[in-house]
Amino acid sequence: MKQRKKLVLSMLALSMLIYTCKISRQIVQRDANGNIIVINNPSPAYLSPQESLKTIHLPKGYHLELVASEPMIHEPVAITWDANGRMYVAEMNTYMQDAEGTGEMKAVSRVKRLEDTNGDGKMDKSVVFIDNLLLPRMILALDDRILVNETNSNNIYSYRDTNGDGKADEKKLVFRNDDISTSNLEHQKSGLIWNLDNKIYVTVENKRYYYEDGMLKAEYLHEGPGGQWGLTSDNYGRLFFSAAGAETPALNFQQNPSYGRFDFNDQYDNEFKAVWPIISTPDVQGGLNRLRPDSTLNQFTACTGQSVFRGTALPADVQGDLFICEPVGRLIRRAKVINTNGKITLKNAYNKEEFIASTDMNFRPVNSVTGPDGCLYIVDMYRGIIQEGNWTKKGTYLRKQIDEKKFDKNIGRGRIYRVVYDGIKPDKNLPKMLDMTTDKLVPYLAHTNGWWRDNAQKLIVVRADKSVVPALKAMALNKGTSQLGRIHALWTMKGLKSLDNETLMQALRDEDAEVRKTAVWIADESVKKGDEQIIKALDLLKNDPSADVRFQLALTMRFNKSDSAQGIIQYMMQKFPNDKLLVESQKNFQNKNNARDLAAKKAAALTEEDQKVLLKGATIFKQLCAICHGADGKGVSIGGSSMPAPPLAGVKDVNGDPEKLIKILLHGLSGPVDGKTYADAMPALGSNDDEYIAAVISYIRNDMGNKASIVRPADVKKVRDNHKGRDKNWTIQELQNTTK
Template sequence: MELEAGFEVALVAAEPLVVAPVAMTFDGDGRIWVAEMDGYMPDTLGTGEEAPVGRIVILEDTDGDGKMDERTVFLDSLVVPRALCLVNGGLLMAEPPNLWFYEIEEGHPINKSLVDSAYAEGGNVEHQPNGLLRGLDNWIYSAKYDWRYRRLADGTWLKEKTHFRGQWGISQDDWGRLYYNDNSSNLSGDYFPPGLGAGNPNQRRVAGYNETIVGDTRVYPIHPTTGVNRGYMEGVLDSTGRLVNFTAACGPLVYRGGLIPGTNAFVAEPSANLIKRNVLTEAGFRVTGKQAYEGKEFLASDDERFRPVNLFDGPDGSLYILDMYRGIIQHSTYLTPYLKNEIAERGLTLPLGMGRIYRVFPKGSKRRTVTMPQRTDSLVALLGHTNGWVRDQAQRTLIDRQATDAASDLRTLLTSGSDSLQCVHALWTLEGLGLLTVADIRTVLARPEWQVCAQALAAFPSLSGTATQKERIDILNAVIAKNDTLLAPYAALAVASLAPGDDSAVMHTVEQWAVQYADNRYITDAIISGVAGHEARLMQTVTKQVPDTSKALYRHLSAVVDEISGQTENHNQAQLAKQYPAGIALFRNACQPCHGEDGRGVSPIAPPLAGSEWVKGDKERLMALVLYGLTGPVDVAGHTYRTPEVSGEMPGIAHNSAIDDAELAQLLSYIRNAWGNNTGDELVGEDLGGVRAKFGDRTEPFTQDELHELFGKD
């Protein structure tokens, strides 16, 4: 490995102590819980991937030398387990399609219960929910998913809609904002709290969420990396055979360990055997970033089997790396003939059954693993620790223990605590204990730091069961009256918890706010997100009081109203699914992860299928596109989609032997008639055969211009 000067990398665990690690978490005693996906891609066909060989294991350092030396199998006989989270004294674990919860008694799993039978339904191993990050706001968030979870003290689970985020891996910063990416991007994230702004299903996008944080996707491997899925394409590799841009970006981590100065976001790239460092900068509520340096990486290996797939903070302040350590990292669904040949030529199928965990830290740094104490006052003190992992764990431990005796000390921190982050953790600990009051929110809003005040607004919806409507609207009115453009978006996002459409007086107030900030896209989108079902009323007010139709409020609200009016034209999706059962199954596995269940596209991965001329137009052109793929910018419904708005390429499936032409014909029939496309066409397998005969063993994806030249332009 080549590592940035001034840093050191150390081995924490290796096979046979750990095998194929894909996710991990520390418990309060400093032990590492690991999800082992041992069944992933045993060969290029994925033969035996359904075998129950996955595990959840616990690794422990019994002699204090920093290396794990004891392994305990907590759960075995699992099929590709992909995520885990310790919560309320138990383990939440994702084993597709299910999300399970196990209570723990004397170190053993008991009372297995099903939290969600559709957590990772459909999709494939590369495109299924994962992460299970227990956020600052006490909810559990996932990448590649738009739902969040929370376990209450009585053992019941809540499930709520949230924003769709990322692909593999998810992280948070000190203010609880979430960060994520997809395989061809560097870093995306939210400007605002994760639990707000997702209340309107008709709103395509909410400003301040799914923002590009670092747009530069260049990577700098230290050896030729020809074994990438699209290595045959011009521009994917440079003249020395090295990857040019991210192709398998994953596991983003906003480092909060307290040992590395500044705000840093690290991103893993297993296809190029490296880890990138980005430096983030805040300007108000906006976060931007750039690569830490050009022409080199934070950590890079010349070992092709070094496959960093996830990154984590730890109780000693180190950055922890999960290395699957294997040759095949691309899933069979999209595996190109080119990469199959690369794998065969260099024998990358073997060895299997390996895995590593490393940690990186500044040379000479004073590291001490912090474990969670028994005393409540000691846990409260740790809410101000320099290591973000320790602060998070102290908050979680207080909540999991239902330490209501901490209330007085926590409220003291709200009032007189000099540490902003300690105050914030005290606020969310009170929220997690069910003790948060109107007085607490007012106390925090009186503090001078705007970021801390913003957290009070993020926690504001928790008052819905304890405070009166008048008390709550008074709080938001007081914030808006200050004309503070930093806090106003948070207040507008919090409006949804007031159910403004059900309260005429509140709705009137919200309409006034909307007009006041008609050209602020963040506040505009925040307000729209909270008035689901009442957009028409708001539109009437806008039409009367906002004569300038170029204002953000008018444009964004009009788009939502148009979306609602267009829904009545949609086909009955359930009926189509019955008509094309093989097609809908293939769609959910291969297409839905990128294009969305509703066909409206998933940002920043793929454009919409609903209303797309590529779907509704020449069916032979569509077949060629799906079989062989599409690369580069693409025009859909009058808009040009290019990176970073979407991924730069849609992979073809012509060479996937697991998909036959009859299934593919059903898939194409389904999408050509779904979401209002209504072509009335029904394709058969022979149609695909004709296109295959025309283009033979072509491996390169088409460009838009090529397809227009071959088949014409609609």
Template sequence: MPTLFRTCTLLALCLSTGLFAQIGDRADKAGEVQRSLVPADQIPPAPALTPEQALRSFTLAPGYKLELAAAEPLVQEPVAIAFGPDGRLWVAEMRGYMNDLDGSREDQPVGRIVVLTDRDGDGRYDESKVFVDQLVMPRAIALVADGVLVGAPPELALWRDTDGDGKADKKDVVATDYGVRVDPKRPHLANPERAPNSLLWSYDNWIYSAAYTRKFRYVNGAWETGATIFRGQWGLTQDDYGHLYHGSNSDHLRVDVIFSDYLQRNPNTPRLAGTNVNAADNQLVWPARVNPGINRGYRPEMLRDGRLKEFTAAGGQWIYRGDLMPELYGNLFVAEPSANFVRRSVLAFENGTVRGKNAYDKKEFLASTDERFRPVAFSTGPDGALYIVDLYRGVLQHRISLTSYLRKQSEDRKLADPQHLGRIYRIVPADRPAPRATQPAALSLAQWVERLAHPNAFWRETAQRTLVERRDRAQVPAIRAVALQSDRPAGRVHALWTLDGIGALERADVMAALGHADATVRIAGMRLSERFLAGEGGAEVKARLLALARDPSGDVQLQAVLSLGALNDVTVARALADIARTSPENPYLRDALFSGLANQELALLETLSADAGWSAEDVEANKIMTGLVRGVFGSRQLPAVERVLALAGDAVKSGGAKRAVALLDGLSPSVGSSRRPLQFARQPAGWSELDKNATAKARLAKLSDVIVWPGKPGVTAAVAVTPLTAEQQTRFETGKTLFSAVCAACHQITGRGLDGLAPPLLDSEWVLGSVERPIRIVLHGIRGPITVLGRVHTGDMPAFGAALDDTQIASILTYLRREWGHTAGPVEPAQVKAIRAATAGHSDAWSPEELAQFR
């Protein structure tokens, strides 16, 4: 289903010319095209510029210089790059994207992977060779082993050149669900703005992608597959801590403060915080160009002085970790192609979390007055320079989301042509010579070991990958020496993960790391120590981790609690609970604690309830109690829930009403948890005692339809659900397929949504109320802010009325209203047809207020 948030659209890249975030009404042929807020004579022209002319359009922060590294015809429609250790640059070219305003011929195999070479060493690439051609809309690339891993929906495949002619001749398919291939008969299923992208070899030797829920590992020439969480839309990067950064088009800076695997290990608590954390202080932007050429540029709130006001097509997130510009080390760079600029954010780490702030006051790091400058990706080169991928084109918004307003803008300014341009720039210091990405001689394995501690992360990461792929045990002593003796903390971290990747990590290695002065080394050591908690020497590891749980560094403290959760030990958890209670400034410690307590929540709750040191008046203690009860509720074990009620009753009797309230709050279904009633055979113990206390009784009222038993007063009798007819069941199954292809990338396959991207559909009042509302939303979109299950979500969702027919819309909505335990009535194609006809003149997305009349 179209998202009920700032949609996941953007060339799967987040390439939205329009408020991708604000995309919505597809070209509405019945409605009047909205008028631009900026008079036509005040909009600067947007002709295609030569590379030399384009260079003069930029404003760059003081101290830096922008240089052209490559341009058409050597590179065309570039969307992703990867450097080889030989200095060559591999480029994914999406040459089939929006060749005209109708997006025709997207199914044609005109995409390719090219390899650029700088033959004369002047810093500008002068040769381009096609390595893979006849691809359909490729958008992800990474060098692996002796080939290149390419994402071209629906496949992720490793391409190799086995005969040495410089062109791939062997293809090994790694996955067949890497997005949806364009099908002219079903174009709505292959929105390129929702496909996986941004392949990243992470510290843990797994390859992750943005907008995808699987990860891959290359071991001894074979591929292994694992599950992971959905991250962002376009762009994925890591810092020295191993945090993964991503974002959505209108929410530019998200980070996994907690490595996602930890938060998946307790199924009783589905909404633990710590991944997908909003790290931005705001979403305000400061473009250089007056440009209303965004999807909803006719709305006053979208622009400031004729310029984009907030992010709408953010993507390509990249942490610079090079050595050429050390003052930028660890900064995050984000592309905003719809407003023609690049943001530099300075990151601050404190109390176990991350905050990012624009490095400049009401300015951007790099901004252009050229509307066709479309930055979409970055990379740090072997030379330490920051490289920028420029799609360089006029039309950015995909046809599925192109509004009639933006289409007219594009027609009036003739933005559709020319096609097949593209530039790659590099940023270097302005006050000193910068090295070139030369072609060094091939390195021996011993030299690769030395590169593990290189000041440029490009070399460290390439060294780790190379050594892990080759798995040469003869190099283990040298790698271990880097892990134990390197003066560079990042070198030690890469060496530790390299030892892990080749199966040579020992307990002594991690124990040494746990005692290192640098937090990044201690954190890597803790993540790698978990396998040594059991067996010989495990007590020593546990004791060290318990000490680190009180470390002055909030990041270290957080990781210690996460790592100790691997024990699933109530005795250890008791000590960690005290740390979480007394460290409220570290916002994710509580959820880190809960993540390691699967089915142990009640045992810890009993222990803490009996502890006199855990006062019923202690606010932080009660927050932990509430979280523990949520885990009990999530287990849906009736005896455990009844014991919680008994503990709450005991608390009331002893004068601890606040404790009772904290326990009862944990039984109230939260977003993402099941809202199905718990059916008891009789009134549970403790209920009558709670009912006598005014404060507790108010909380019990919230549980009236959650905890039920035969004859309970005030409980609405369950209404029998009318089974679907055969025809409706067929639509349900069709809707399931359509939801997976069209909607799940944003709302998630579970329907629980994703903060910063899309709100939940599970239990959503917008899905389960009158069919009048969801039908209108799918047909025309909805603009935020919108309140869903008590939480406000900003942004808009796109319209799908032009992409989906009446039966398809009815099928998706029937699925949503009957999946995940929902019991709402199905939607009929005739209902969609009638509402489509009645709203044919509606040319903008609905507001929540407009839809409020339909209940």
């Protein structure tokens, strides 16, 4: 009898387990056509990590595993691993702790160091590595040092644990720029990723960095790369930016930003920009204009935290796919990256569905990255409010949603997940690269997981150990080495300043197009210096069968003004007129040069003081305003949808009395403009000083085809004083009524 009772109880338990599994796997219902039925009235209530996991929908075969959660971590925004596999988590512990952003600028945020000591994939050891930070926004593991940049600062520090207690006790300034960033924290730079070319890239600013003699040194780009929160690269060093302010999920990925910005309007379409939440998403700063009739977000608005998957623990067809986080939609897009004769286009991997989507209203994916175990990692800030205080003010559509659903109560938590696939086990080999001699690192340059390749290259370059150059040369020229192994060996030699012309020219003749393209890219520096031997070798590639190689060749010749270099470009443009990428990129570059020359001629007629004002304004506009208004002031329309902000070129109000523009920059603008409704509000920039505001407006009024008077700081001060205490955006109707 007892045995029978035990059997019944066991069967009941098994049934409950099966039922529970079904609940976790069947969180979405579908209609007769197979379309997901949206949950229209989701609860905003907090869910435990285990409960939240059951609300997250993934395609068949995929599931999430919890890696870390509160109380171990709080408000996570970015993660990185050192070369020994220890995870570092940047926490923004003061981010929007209420709807007003009270106390946001207190320096009490942290970087935590987490470890998985038993190899089960879950973090079980945690220590505060760095304390008392101001909203850390960029984090990079160098060697046994961690580089960190904080909000409002342009300085970068390295932190090191010298006594083995897990806490940083050494802090050194590795890049100094004492200028304070005064932009809204959503509009400041992010990234700090070590790319294949040994350059360290960030968003927004027209600079990249490189490591030399214990310091970071800046290289200035002739044009800013754009982007906002999030930056990633693929196996071949192609960078992908995104811009939430411009509602642009991906941009500036056709060419490296060192050659200038360039996008095709059709590099993806409206169908790609549309997103597919599985619950209603009323808390959008764009309001009803950004919602479907079923109250779901209709397109990307908070696109952020993107990554290209370069690991080994997901199916082979995921390699090279681009993942884009959308925290307002509680989803993550998986995009197929398609190369057609060198031109890159993006397509949703699913039909009107997303790779990851949750019914938990507090699921806020803000970052993603490939880990050392070959899995895709997701950083979930897990909170109610995901927009900064400029967009949550009283009286706004968003604030009404926050107050009704009490989103401001869900704070101080956070989760990190990894995506796993049935039948593929994550790599349990714990990295110990920091403990290896440099010669032992070389084989990892050909590892199948991009994380290992990147860290091996980075460590060799940082150590500047040239004893491995013969081994690197042998790897680069060995046809038996994998394509990616040869590519990393070439770049590692370049990083060690030990790549000789003979090796480079052999690589230019490699049978693999990606290796040839890499060699052409590496030749940039030699071409700029006018190395005729290299230019002559590159000339042999102007009829290369690969459109990718030819395009890189045109880019490499771009900044060499010699007849031989420019002749190569002109030859290819005439010989391959259907190479749309090559032809259009070169035309875009030349048009911008012409516009720049014209602006310089106009500026020459101004006083030296006014020229400085315009230069400052141009820098601010190109780093901040161009994200939504376009670098040429004609708006942003990548993907063919509506513009996120009105154009500025040739606009009457731009060229007229500057008071309207001053008011807008000081206090922001919301509502329709010239009868057209835009999804986003123009944020207030009044926290900046009068010189800042005057410089931006002066540049706008003297470029992009506009021609109006310079605005002085005194003009800004007058308007500021007249409207002291104003705490809401202007509308066009108000401006027309109050501005004479």
